[in-house]
Amino acid sequence: MKRRDFLSSVGVGLGLSVSGLPFLPKIALSSEPELEAAPPDAKIARVGIYPAIGICRVGGSAKWFFAPELPGVPANPDGGFKDGSSKIKKQVQRFRVYAFDSEGRVISELTDETAKIEWRVHVANTKAAWYGFNNPLDNGEIAPGIPNQRRNQFLQTQEQRERMLVIDPGPVSISGAGTNWDGGNPDYGMTGRFWDSVDVSLGEIRTDDAGRLLVVPPDGVAASPRGEPITSFADNDGWHDDWCDGPVDATVTLPDGQVLTADGSWVACVGPNFAPEIPPISSLYDVIASMHWQQGWIPEPDKPLSFRRDIYPTFRRTALMEWVSTAANLRKGWLDIGDFSDPEYLKKLADPSDANLEFRQSVFKNFRDPSDLSPTAFIDQHLKIPLMPGDGVNHNGSPLTWFQFPMLQYDMLKSWADGDFIDDFEDPALDQVADIDDLPVEARPHALTEAALEPCSGGAFHPGVELSYYLRLAPLYQRHFDSEAEPFRIARGSRTTLVQDLGFLLDFEAATRGDSPAIGPQMPGDLTRWMGLPWQPDAFSCQRVAMQDHFPIPVWWPALLPVDVLSEHSYEQMMREDLSAEDRVKFFNNRDWWARGVPGIGYHANASYWDGIRNMISIWQEMGFVVSRPGPSEDSEVPGIPGKVFVEVGRGSVESRYDWDPAHGQLP
Numbered sequence: 044m045k046r047r048d049f050l051s052s053v054g055v056g057l058g059l060s061v062s063g064l065p066f067l068p069k070i071a072l073s074s075e076p077e078l079e080a081a082p083p084d085a086k087i088a089r090v091g092i093y094p095a096i097g098i099c100r101v102g103g104s105a106k107w108f109f110a111p112e113l114p115g116v117p118a119n120p121d122g123g124f125k126d127g128s129s130k131i132k133k134q135v136q137r138f139r140v141y142a143f144d145s146e147g148r149v150i151s152e153l154t155d156e157t158a159k160i161e162w163r164v165h166v167a168n169t170k171a172a173w174y175g176f177n178n179p180l181d182n183g184e185i186a187p188g189i190p191n192q193r194r195n196q197f198l199q200t201q202e203q204r205e206r207m208l209v210i211d212p213g214p215v216s217i218s219g220a221g222t223n224w225d226g227g228n229p230d231y232g233m234t235g236r237f238w239d240s241v242d243v244s245l246g247e248i249r250t251d252d253a254g255r256l257l258v259v260p261p262d263g264v265a266a267s268p269r270g271e272p273i274t275s276f277a278d279n280d281g282w283h284d285d286w287c288d289g290p291v292d293a294t295v296t297l298p299d300g301q302v303l304t305a306d307g308s309w310v311a312c313v314g315p316n317f318a319p320e321i322p323p324i325s326s327l328y329d330v331i332a333s334m335h336w337q338q339g340w341i342p343e344p345d346k347p348l349s350f351r352r353d354i355y356p357t358f359r360r361t362a363l364m365e366w367v368s369t370a371a372n373l374r375k376g377w378l379d380i381g382d383f384s385d386p387e388y389l390k391k392l393a394d395p396s397d398a399n400l401e402f403r404q405s406v407f408k409n410f411r412d413p414s415d416l417s418p419t420a421f422i423d424q425h426l427k428i429p430l431m432p433g434d435g436v437n438h439n440g441s442p443l444t445w446f447q448f449p450m451l452q453y454d455m456l457k458s459w460a461d462g463d464f465i466d467d468f469e470d471p472a473l474d475q476v477a478d479i480d481d482l483p484v485e486a487r488p489h490a491l492t493e494a495a496l497e498p499c500s501g502g503a504f505h506p507g508v509e510l511s512y513y514l515r516l517a518p519l520y521q522r523h524f525d526s527e528a529e530p531f532r533i534a535r536g537s538r539t540t541l542v543q544d545l546g547f548l549l550d551f552e553a554a555t556r557g558d559s560p561a562i563g564p565q566m567p568g569d570l571t572r573w574m575g576l577p578w579q580p581d582a583f584s585c586q587r588v589a590m591q592d593h594f595p596i597p598v599w600w601p602a603l604l605p606v607d608v609l610s611e612h613s614y615e616q617m618m619r620e621d622l623s624a625e626d627r628v629k630f631f632n633n634r635d636w637w638a639r640g641v642p643g644i645g646y647h648a649n650a651s652y653w654d655g656i657r658n659m660i661s662i663w664q665e666m667g668f669v670v671s672r673p674g675p676s677e678d679s680e681v682p683g684i685p686g687k688v689f690v691e692v693g694r695g696s697v698e699s700r701y702d703w704d705p706a707h708g709q710l711p
Contacts, residue, residue, distance in 0.1 A: 617684065
């Protein structure tokens with residue numbers, strides 16, 4: 044991973060210096076003054092767990108890989124993301140403890156060799172005991188939240204709902220190095236009960252050889268003990284899945300006997316990222332950082348901005364969207380703008396001179412303005428980047444029909460258009476960054492948080508891919524209640540039960556009022572409860588969005604749930620040197636629907652929406668992953684095909700009637 048690629052992916056957050064080595068934080072996201080390394084003789088005064096918010100991803104395979112730990116460097120498991128073609132590997136989140144001195148300076152990471160660390164994890168799944176989902180509740184009159192009723196409302200008493208609907212393993216503890224490394228020890232399993240009759244695993248915990256915590260996610264299972272039908276993309280009574288979330292804590296005993304309680308973290312176990320090398324155009328990290336900036340919890344970015352650190356990430360993500368969305372691939376057909384992957388175009392974008400002002404402004408106007416909430420914004424902001432639906436798609440004519448950038452990300456684009464940046468795109472100090480430990484110690488804690496959240500979608504929250512809109516609201520964070528608290532840390536709730544009764548209907552007032560509001564300090568299961576139940580139907584539902592226009596067609600979250608892909612078959616034909624250049628380009632330009640066959644295959648296949656959301660529950664692991672592959676060799680003379688392409692690989696059979704393979708021949 045080149046340093047440029049590392050910096051280009053970190054987005055608006057970490058703010059690493061581009062002048063010389065080593066990397067130095069430029070925007071401090073913890074406390075003032077800016078984070079710095081402690082002197083060699085510093086004494087430990089505080090310890091904290093990182094990442095502050097961690098992300099696991101479910102998979103049916105026993106094999107696993109680590110979640111990203113370096114911003115801009117995606118996970119790259121040996122052998123790919125699948126165990127064969129039908130089992131997805133689990134993404135395991137690793138947590139570390141860092142020590143700070145009394146002035147907030149970073150001393151070092153603490154491991155099993157330097158301290159005794161006792162970890163505690165308490166995750167839960169409370170989806171079935173929560174309320175249904177329709178749209179975000181926090182957008183006011185421009186996209187009013189539609190109140191919804193409780194799931195499984197026929198279970199009325201709190202005792203019934205807690206016993207029947209809450210999957211709660213309780214807190215689980217672990218310590219030492221290499222504990223439960225191979226898995227399977229029931230002492231470290233996280234298993235609860237659903238419908239008072241079915242045991243549901245929510246994963247397990249382990250430690251690595253340095254005593255760091257590993258949270259291993261569950262299998263991605265969804266089921267209905269009652270055999271209830273699927274009737275909704277998001278709200279199905281009698282069903283459970285195994286997404287979960289909850290606090291991560293640690294007690295640290297130092298060699299001198301001092302015992303410290305670490306600043307706590309949070310973990311969420313969610314669905315797979317099917318395009319792991321393509322960051323969403325706005326990440327969940329961008330969303331949370333923007334809220335912190337608007338709250339004044341982090342300082343203004345230093346001016347002039349860095350092109351490579353602050354601006355180029357948005358352009359790079361925009362360019363990569365062409366591999367997962369036909370609307371983006373054919374952008375020139377609906378938008379007068381250049382190719383963000385073209386080196387010559389990028390050089391022009393990186394030019395801050397006054398002579399280049401008109402060009403920059405012409406590019407900038409093609410990005411949707413999140414501050415334009417006027418009555419005509421629905422039309423004026425339609426054909427802008429990105430062509431994705433937004434929070435308010437339920438409300439025809441709402442300006443929030445279309446995807447909105449976080450304010451900080453858009454503000455940086457505006458500064459770029461005005462020329463308030465430096466051209467450091469071709470900085471000669473390129474180097475290799477391969478591991479979190481390649482960074483100076485003071486940059487590592489927050490880098491872990493950014494790396495965890497950067498691959499997560501930052502909208503639209505309807506409800507979202509992994510987590511939802513509540514993460515952009517200040518009352519969810521410790522900083523809202525304590526000005527000394529570190530940003531990005533989730534506030535802890537103290538309810539006596541995981542079941543939360545807010546009345547017959549949930550609206551924004553109900554979600555934010557009272558001594559223990561839903562959008563406030565959190566309890567185990569509180570983050571994932573807002574997501575679809577089960578999760579697979581929503582993953583299928585959010586593909587293309589049928590509109591009046593035949594072209595371009597908006598897509599939901601193509602960076603994590605691809606829509607239009609270059610299939611492995613087309614790629615193999617594209618690479619054939621016995622074909623003419625013209626035929627190879629035809630295969631390169633061919634895009635297939637990622638969810639093809641999911642609604643049904645064969646003669647008289649229904650191929651309906653409802654078939655698709657039902658089928659995805661059982662065949663989600665057959666879906667392909669979009670990953671980079673080399674293009675044609677330089678001497679093959681195939682104009683129009685780049686040296687690196689992104690290809691859908693590992694796609695299994697979506698035949699749900701029996702275990703089909705190509706040797707069986709074509710099915711009727």
